[in-house]
Every structure is written in C-alpha cells, then in structure tokens.
Amino acid sequence: MKVFGSGLLTGLKVTWRNLTQRSVTAHYPDELPALPPRSRGVIALIEENCTSCMLCARECPAWCIYIDSHKETVPAATEGGRERSRNMLDRFAIDFSLCMYCSICIEVCPFDALAWSPEFEYAEYDIRDLTHEKERLEEWMWTVPPPPALDPAALDPKEIAAAAKAADRAASRAEPPADEASG
Amino acid sequence: MVDWWDLTLRLVVVLVAFLVLPLLVGQTEHKAMAHMQARVGPMYAGGFHGWAQLVADGVKFVQKEDVIPAAADRVVFRLAPAVALIPYLVVLVAIPVAPDAVASVIDPSLFFVLALMSVGVLGSLMAGWSSANKFSLLGGLRVAAQLMSYELPFVLAAASAAMAAGSVSLAVIAQSWTPWWLLWQLPGLIVFFVAGLAELQRPPFDMPVADAEIIFGPYTEYTGIRFAVFLLAEYAGIVVLAALTTVLFLGGWAGPWSDALGWLWTLLKVGVLSFLVIWARVAYPRLREDQLQRLGWTILVPLALFQLVITTVLVAGGVV
Numbered sequence: 001m002k003v004f005g006s007g008l009l010t011g012l013k014v015t016w017r018n019l020t021q022r023s024v025t026a027h028y029p030d031e032l033p034a035l036p037p038r039s040r041g042v043i044a045l046i047e048e049n050c051t052s053c054m055l056c057a058r059e060c061p062a063w064c065i066y067i068d069s070h071k072e073t074v075p076a077a078t079e080g081g082r083e084r085s086r087n088m089l090d091r092f093a094i095d096f097s098l099c100m101y102c103s104i105c106i107e108v109c110p111f112d113a114l115a116w117s118p119e120f121e122y123a124e125y126d127i128r129d130l131t132h133e134k135e136r137l138e139e140w141m142w143t144v145p146p147p148p149a150l151d152p153a154a155l156d157p158k159e160i161a162a163a164a165k166a167a168d169r170a171a172s173r174a175e176p177p178a179d180e181a182s183g
Numbered sequence: 184m185v186d187w188w189d190l191t192l193r194l195v196v197v198l199v200a201f202l203v204l205p206l207l208v209g210q211t212e213h214k215a216m217a218h219m220q221a222r223v224g225p226m227y228a229g230g231f232h233g234w235a236q237l238v239a240d241g242v243k244f245v246q247k248e249d250v251i252p253a254a255a256d257r258v259v260f261r262l263a264p265a266v267a268l269i270p271y272l273v274v275l276v277a278i279p280v281a282p283d284a285v286a287s288v289i290d291p292s293l294f295f296v297l298a299l300m301s302v303g304v305l306g307s308l309m310a311g312w313s314s315a316n317k318f319s320l321l322g323g324l325r326v327a328a329q330l331m332s333y334e335l336p337f338v339l340a341a342a343s344a345a346m347a348a349g350s351v352s353l354a355v356i357a358q359s360w361t362p363w364w365l366l367w368q369l370p371g372l373i374v375f376f377v378a379g380l381a382e383l384q385r386p387p388f389d390m391p392v393a394d395a396e397i398i399f400g401p402y403t404e405y406t407g408i409r410f411a412v413f414l415l416a417e418y419a420g421i422v423v424l425a426a427l428t429t430v431l432f433l434g435g436w437a438g439p440w441s442d443a444l445g446w447l448w449t450l451l452k453v454g455v456l457s458f459l460v461i462w463a464r465v466a467y468p469r470l471r472e473d474q475l476q477r478l479g480w481t482i483l484v485p486l487a488l489f490q491l492v493i494t495t496v497l498v499a500g501g502v503v
Contacts, residue, residue, distance in 0.1 A: 011466035015219040025223045 267306025322400015
C-alpha cells in the first residue's frame with residue numbers, strides 16, 4: 001500500500017544513499033581513463049605494412065586520407081630474373097578534422113597497416129594542425145594495446161580452424177582402418 | 184551607560200558571522216548537492232576539494248561588468264540588492280547564540296526579527312519591478328503571490344512559540360524551552376520551517392527564481408557584484424531561518440554542558456537545519472505557484488491554527 005507522503009521520504013532516501021556512497025565522477029585530467037583495446041581514439045599507422053594500395057583512401061567516406069607514392073624498381077633477386085617494381089610511400093596523412101571515426105579504413109586495409117589507438121588527447125588550436133602526417137601516425141602505433149583475448153567459448157580464429165581442419169583430414173587419410181575400427 | 188567596546192566587539196562578531204556562515208552554507212551546498220547527485224562538485228579552487236570555490240566565485244563576480252538595462256528604473260534597480268541583503272544582517276544582531284551572547288538586547292526581538300525578514304522580500308519585488316524585463320516582472324509577481332501564502336503561517340507558528348514561553352524575547356523563548364516542546368510544538372516547528380523555506384524562495388519553493396522557466400525571475404537583469412549580493416542574501420537567509428528555528432523551537436543553546444558550550448550547540452543546530460534546507464533542494468522538485476498557495480492555505484494555516492489551539496489549551500490549563 002502506498003502511504004501518503006512516502007514519496008517525500010523516498011526522495012530523501014535516494015539522495016542520502018548517493019551522499020554516503022562514492023561518486024561516479026571520473027577525475028579525468030588527474031586520472032586518465034582506462035580505455036579498452038580498439039577504442040576509437042586515433043588511427044595509427046605501420047608504415048612498413050603499407051603498400052600504398054589506396055584502398056583506405058578510396059573507401060574513406062570523409063575523404064580524409066591523403067596518400068602520395070611513387071614506384072621504384074627493385075633489382076632481380078636471382079640472376080637472370082625479372083626486375084620488380086614496388087610502391088614507395090611518400091606521404092600518408094589523415095585529416096582528423098574530417099575523420100568521422102567510422103573505422104572503414106582499418107577494416108579495409110589488407111595488410112593491417114592501420115590500427116585504432118585509444119589515445120585521444122591530440123586537440124589543436126588550429127583546425128589545420130589536425131592533419132597528421134605519417135611520422136605522427138607511426139608514433140601512435142606504440143600506444144596500440146594488444147587485442148583482447150578471445151572469449152573461452154568463442155569459435156577458433158579462421159586461420160586456426162582451417163589448419164585444424166586440414167590436419168584432421170590428413171590424419172584421417174593416413175589411418176582410415178583405425179577410424180573404422182573405433183567407429 | 185553603554186559599554187561601547189563591548190558593543191563594538193559584539194557587532195564585529197555578528198559581521199564576521201554574517202560574512203562567514205553563508206559562505207560555509209554555500210560551500211556545503213556545493214559539495215553536499217554534488218555528492219547527493221553522485222558528482223564531486225568543485226575540486227580545484229584552493230587546492231583541497233575546492234574549499235575556496237566561493238571565494239573564487241566572488242572574485243569572478245567582482246570582475247564582471249555591471250550592466251543596468253536602459254529601460255530600468257536605475258535608483259530602485261541599484262537599491263534592490265542592498266534591500267535584499269541588509270535585513271538579514273540586522274536580524275542576526277537580535278539572535279541569541281548563548282544566554283548572554285546576543286549583539287543587541289531588544290526586548291520584543293521576535294517582532295523585530297519577523298518584521299525585518301519580511302523586508303528582505305522587498306528586495307526581490309523591487310528587482311522584479313525595476314528591471315524592465317518580462318521575466319523579472321513575472322518573477323516579481325510570483326514573489327508577491329508567494330508572500331500571500333507563507334507569511335501568515337510563518338507568523339502564526341512563531342506566535343505559538345512566543346505563547347508557550349510567555350514572552351516575545353528570543354532569549355527568553357530559548358531559555359524556557361524544554362525537550363517536551365519537540366512533541367507539542369512539532370506542528371509549529373514544521374509549519375515555521377516550511378513557510379521559512381517559501382520565504383527564502385528556496386527549492387522546492389523557488390518558483391520566483393525558477394531558472395528553467397523564467398531565468399532567475401527578478402534577478403534576470405542583474406550581473407556581477409549585484410547578482411552576487413542577491414545570492415549572498417539567499418544564503419544569509421538560510422542561516423537566519425535556521426537560527427530562528429533553532430532559537431524558537433529547538434531550544435537554542437540547550438544541550439549537554441550548555442553552560443560552557445551553549446554557543447556550539449546553537450551553531451550545531453543551525454548547521455543541521457541548514458543541511459536540511461540543502462537536502463530539500465536536492466530531493467524535491469519545484470512546486471507550482473498555485474500548489475504553494477494550496478499548501479499554504481489548506482495545510483500550513485490550519486496546522487498553525489491547530490498548533491495555536493494546542494498551545495493555548497496547554498498553557499492556559501497550566502499543563503506546561
């Protein structure tokens with residue numbers, strides 16, 4: 001039964017409980033937040049992995065990735081072989097004033113050259129200073145945390161599942177009688 | 184023969200209390216309200232948990248531009264903050280903290296105090312009328328409407344305490360208090376405190392200032408130090424209301440070892456009541472003006488009259 005005026009007491013009770021418990025405030029500038037891996041703070045780059053394939057720049061909905069590259073000829077590895085050409089990355093820049101943190105560039109990169117870093121303190125006084133070149137993007141790579149371990153009940157990663165399947169097949173081909181005997 | 188040194192000393196103590204206690208209440212409100220809302224409130228000013236926040240606020244207010252609207256009634260506009268603040272300072276003079284510790288001995292001090300507390304409201308009315316702003320005017324109208332509802336029960340409840348003590352002197356009222364008052368003066372205590380909250384325009388009765396509806400009502404056009412004076416008046420009002428409730432209904436300095444520590448008991452009770460004022464602000468939403476009228480005329484006034492009947496019967500019957 002609802003007693004008349006019980007709401008007044010509830011109001012006092014709730015506020016008293018909050019008063020006597022610790023507040024939930026995050027003391028941000030004094031204490032940095034512990035952000036989980038893959039937090040969308042800033043996009044970091046491993047220059048060595050980049051082949052200047054331009055997939056990220058093309059898929060970017062905000063057109064905020066700038067890539068310049070040129071081709072160089074690599075001498076033949078074996079004698080009489082053919083010379084190979086490869087892309088050399090001249091410029092890789094992301095304009096974070098345009099970036100909308102959609103993560104498409106990171107998804108689309110075939111060589112895992114891009115990764116999310118939880119760093120978020122890169123505000124600038126001038127909007128033009130938000131375009132960060134590959135040197136700065138490389139520095140952020142050091143702040144990328146390792147990905148979290150898989151859930152114990154999760155499916156195996158694709159590579160492991162494929163390898164296990166191949167191994168099983170090889171094993172069953174090697175000793176079919178044993179399999180039949182046991183089955 | 185007046186002892187001038189003694190008088191000066193007492194007045195200085197009152198002035199210091201007037202400048203310090205409202206700030207303490209304000210700071211308590213900052214921190215207590217924050218924690219009641221699961222926040223932490225000011226943390227930086229002064230270094231330790233933002234203890235100097237109100238000092239910093241004061242410095243900020245002093246630096247701000249003092250704007251007077253072109254269409255405002257300049258004299259009244261400038262006078263209003265002082266009218267709102269000074270009565271509370273003068274009220275403090277008459278409030279006894281311990282048996283002999285009162286700055287000025289006025290025999291009918293209850294009348295004096297009640298009269299002055301009503302003057303404080305004039306400041307809001309003046310501000311509302313002189314600002315030449317529709318929100319200020321609405322706020323002023325709300326102040327006037329509110330006045331209708333709380334003033335009568337406020338005075339009736341105070342009268343009950345005076346009747347019970349057989350005196351209109353605050354010191355005598357506090358002196359003749361017994362713990363039984365907590366029982367048979369309880370309706371009076373509740374009515375006095377609730378009506379006092381309405382007089383101070385404190386939540387849940389802050390319809391005149393209602394910042395979300397009419398943008399601080401009478402204070403809309405005020406900036407800088409004048410606005411700060413209005414805020415200070417609000418907190419000084421809390422101290423005065425808590426002190427009056429303490430003296431009238433909670434026995435003032437009554438308590439263990441009250442001979443030596445009487446003033447401490449008074450301050451403690453004032454502190455607890457001030458905390459209640461803050462708590463009410465956090466816990467309860469704002470009423471509407473008509474809801475306050477309803478509360479005043481259908482609950483507070485009958486309750487205060489009922490209290491007067493009880494007091495009359497018990498006093499006349501010689502029970503107490």
